[in-house]
Amino acid sequence: MGRYQGISGYADGTEANENWQTFASVTAASFVVSILNQCNDFEDWPHYQDGRNKESSPRDALTPKKGKTCLTVKQGVPSDKDLEWLSHQLENWEELGRRLEVEEATLTAFDDDYKKKRKKIYKMLLHWKQKDGSAATYKVLHDALCHEFVKRTDLAEKLCCQQHE
Numbered sequence: 458m459g460r461y462q463g464i465s466g467y468a469d470g471t472e473a474n475e476n477w478q479t480f481a482s483v484t485a486a487s488f489v490v491s492i493l494n495q496c497n498d499f500e501d502w503p504h505y506q507d508g509r510n511k512e513s514s515p516r517d518a519l520t521p522k523k524g525k526t527c528l529t530v531k532q533g534v535p536s537d538k539d540l541e542w543l544s545h546q547l548e549n550w551e552e553l554g555r556r557l558e559v560e561e562a563t564l565t566a567f568d569d570d571y572k573k574k575r576k577k578i579y580k581m582l583l584h585w586k587q588k589d590g591s592a593a594t595y596k597v598l599h600d601a602l603c604h605e606f607v608k609r610t611d612l613a614e615k616l617c618c619q620q621h622e
Contacts, residue, residue: 528618531595534586539616543598544579546612553609556601557585557593 473481535543547553554564559581567584571577586593595617602613 528614528620530599530617531619533595534591534593535595535598535616537583537586540582540586541579543612543616544575544582547578547609548574549607549609550574550578550581552604552606553601554581554585556604556607557582557589557597559585559588 544550551564551568554567555561563584564581567577567581571580589597599613599617601607602609602617
């Protein structure tokens with residue numbers, strides 16, 4: 458656990474004005490919020506339910522389960538090697554393709570053109586990466602894998618996330 462606070466004074470000991478102190482406090486708070494928004498530990502808290510539970514208040518929260526690490530989604534575009542690994546893990550590839558906004562006709566073409574499922578999946582993932590370019594990010598892939606129709610949060614965490622304490 459860390460402590461984050463805004464710097465609201467100057468190096469020579471002079472105190473900053475009230476506007477600067479407010480800015481520093483808000484900046485520190487927004488930094489903490491961005492870290493907490495990337496953390497999956499809250500799913501284990503009793504008050505968590507898709508991010509909201511109107512029956513519980515934050516004061517009802519307990520600490521997260523011990524031993525868990527917080528996951529942050531990687532930045533950037535997945536490598537071809539990562540996509541090949543993923544192609545060997547998936548079964549429900551067409552649902553993933555739809556979540557990645559691959560056209561239905563393209564999914565059908567991959568299904569018709571390739572006999573082996575792994576090849577179909579890999580070609581579909583490469584197509585997505587080429588089609589979306591720099592927008593084909595780990596975050597997009599993560600969200601697609603976690604979608605209720607794909608239900609592969611385990612793969613999303615293994616491939617798209619970095620662990621930190």
